[in-house]
Amino acid sequence: MSAELPPYYFRVRDNGAFVFRVTTEDRQRRIAMDQIAVINIRNGDVKPHGDRVLEPEDLAAIRDWMAARREVLSARELDDIFRTVDHLNTTAQWVQTRATEDELEAITDPLLLAMHDLRSVLVRKRAERLMRERDGD
Template identity: 45%
Template sequence: MLQDPPFLYFRTRENGALVYRVEDDARLRRLDFVHVANANIRNGDIKIHGDADLSDAERAEIEAWIATRRDQVAADQSEDARRLSDEIHRTTQWLQSRAGPEDVRALAEPLLLAMQDMRMVLVRKLSELPAPEADDGQTDSTD
């Protein structure tokens, strides 16, 4: 079940989390959530809520959560981009085979603008990348 309280619970939101200390109220046989901090994954800030005190271990746990969450968000964004390619393929097939004239009229402009925007960003980003090293098929021999 749950680990022994007190421990921290992170209620995630877009830019981080509200951090709660979970405490066991044995008298009422329930868990209490005490808001102790706000964690921001963009800048790494940990803001204490109210007059709460964080132990060194709790601060370290929040810092570890921030690092893990940043990695998770980056992986999610990369996966979203991969899924977008599949969505574009499915949408293209739907437009080709089943979309009615009103669908085409309603979607043409926003889709074309979004695709052009993405194309411009991709072309710019690709132009900023270093050129790949050419493999001319020759091997260096220093005999």
């Protein structure tokens, strides 16, 4: 562990985090974590914990963390989509080379419906982009 601890700790949870102020003020240098807020990353809500009033530096640290967290989540989401492309490719290979009749029977309809839904959305979104590009020129 490094000698210098960060002033805040963010315990990640679904849709946000609990925010703690980190201190080591006693003689034994024990770490104390005092919850100061709960944040919701989706809607940007910052709720002070209990009767606490957040200081400007608290709010600045929270806003910085939220911006960084949104970037991480966005990057993860895009990575998940690229992994989905890989999964579709490996699924096609599996279907062609190894799938049994029973396995194909189990996955064909759900997979075809999901792929049809995805294709419909992608085609519609591409058409919307092309229309905007055409109208913008």
